[in-house]
Amino acid sequence: MKLIVEGVKKKFYKKEVLKGIDFTFEQGKIYGLLGRNGAGKTTFFNCLNEDIKIDEGKFIIEKDGENRRLNISDIGYVVSTPNVPEFLTGREFLKFFLEINEKTIQNPKTIDEYFDFMKIDKEDRDKLLKDYSHGMKNKMQMLINIIAKPNILLLDEPLTSLDVVVAEEMKQMLKEIKKDHIIIFSTHIMELALSLCDEIVILSNGTLEEINRDNLDNSEIKDKIIETLKDETVIQ
């Protein structure tokens, strides 16, 4: 499976944020999306997630040799500040999610198996989500997004605010599930991008550019990334 981005453009008032993005993402890889503040990473994600309409271009899914338009159910979007319905308990949220996606979830597990998989403690499962810690809310959000096995998983700075143990758990989990997905991971932490991601993609001057990692050691890649990022002319 591939996600093909073709000539995607987006303007806000007069400011052109995405200036014609052409790129192909492939299944089985984690893409590290780097870019300076205001470069348009979140805008790009919002466009993929249909939160904003794009001005030009299209997103296409190529699967088994057939092309079709990307639609909303292809996407799982994990935002940096975790969003969970505060008035439900963890268990209720999961139950609701499993019920309405009955038909699309293959080989569903029991609710507790999912909690075990995400390492959410037994005593927390029946608490209201409003009383969950930041890290636990994040786990919940991640869990909901991966159960349905969306083709594309967008992660916006998901590990930054987690403690080291949870962050490590999440990293392992992403590596485990990557074979079934296209994972695009936006971050400001270069070390994280280098250790977790298979490809490094830079959003700069409104376009996407892949950093070629062949035959380069980590410090050479870092220099190259910094070099590319410095080229960014329009900074908010």
Place this chain on the structure above:
Amino acid sequence: MFETFIQSFRLRNAYKVNTVIYSIKQIPIIKRILPDALYKSKALKIIGTIISIIWELCSIFLGKLIYVAAVIFGMMSLYEANQTGAFITIFTFLTIAGAMMNTYMFNPTKDKYYAMFIMRMDAKKYTLSNYTYSIIKVIIGFMPFTILFGLMSNINLGICILMPFYVASAKIMFSTYSLWKYKKSGITINENKPIKFIWGIVGICLILAYGLPYIGITIPQLGFAIIGILAVIIGLICIWYIKNFDQYREMYKEILTDDNINVQKNAQDIAKENVHKQIDISEGITSNKKGFKYFNDLFVKRHSKILLKSAKRTAAISLFIIAIVIFATQLNGEFRTKVNELLMNSLPYFVFVMYLINRGQVITQAMFMNCDHSMLTYSFYKTPKSILLLFKERIKSIVFVNLLPAIVIGLGLPTILYFTGGTDNIYNYLILFVSIISMSVFFSVHHLVLYYLLQPYNISSETKSTTYSIASFLTYLVCYYMLQVKLPTTYFGIGTILFAVLYSVVSLFIAYKLAPKTFRIRV
């Protein structure tokens, strides 16, 4: 000391000027024209400074003018007792209450926080210089009005001049007491959150201020002269204490907590917190439904504070009012005729009533902040199928909740009509009932459809849609206008019913067609 004052004054001024410019920039159309560089503009800074100076002058004089003219002089003329004494008595006791409620020193404000903790100004110098300024403002601000209104009440000029000093002294004494209390026990006072003891004294002062003249007891001029001079002497001693107090920084660290001044919070965060508080955390709330029905059912149950409970309360109050009206009409024949006439001609009046008791807007706001705000980031929740399934559940609950008080009022009006002499046209009973019910349904549908079509909030729960604001305002305006309309109930009732049915059908149809596209978080 003077330098500290000038610095702090400039800091406060910069902050006020930027606030003025910021507010100007919030106006929808102007926002796009004005660039961010505005904050740099010299001309605007000057205009802002002028506005802020005018504001400062108003704060010195205007408040005191209103206070002396309305609260003291105005009230005084309602009494039959001797006017001079009444003025002095009200003034004396209100000043004591005011000294506790309005201290300057114990008012947690942002400018104090910025100056002492962000800019690291010397706490003692800052406090003393600004406190001196605020006390001078009190004296200068009161002087013209105690003289003017005092002389008009035949008070001796000397007493009139003493009055502002008495006010200043009272404030100084209370501040000294508060400082002393902090030094002794570590308890800080926040004038915006008075403790019970202070409420008690304030209450007693109010009773004495307005009660004593009522029963004919007033303070004579000589009495006030003694009280006033005594206060000034004690006040002078207190100044010495305030000047030598050395724990201002520690004390303000306690007073200026995040909680008191909301430094990090803006209005939206506070609104969000309030909505979050509405979640009912009591255990044992469950549901045996499935899917979206389950989801909506739990939402409704966990928000019963603003949904079912509030509807029940409105219904109970309506029932009570209806009972009283029926009772009153049986006692008084004239009232009976009037009410009958009202019911036959002023049904439009109830459009406004039904608008006021409809919980639609509060409910949709809670839906967003406690639910859709987070759920709309999940793609499964945004599929057309999900949006419509939930819309259907929500419209049922919202209509149902609002129907409860509507049924009480809908049955109540024909009952009142019956007890006030009835009507020639028997159908009027039915029309009253059905039109009230259809108004209720109309408002429920209206609020939910507006929410789904215009979804006005962004991720930080700010209202981003001008269209939504205008639509809400127009709704209010139309309903308010209805208060003036007088039409025979038969025609207006039938009109309302037809309109409500038509509107509901059409808008539900449009929402069904468009909501899957429009129901998104605003970016």
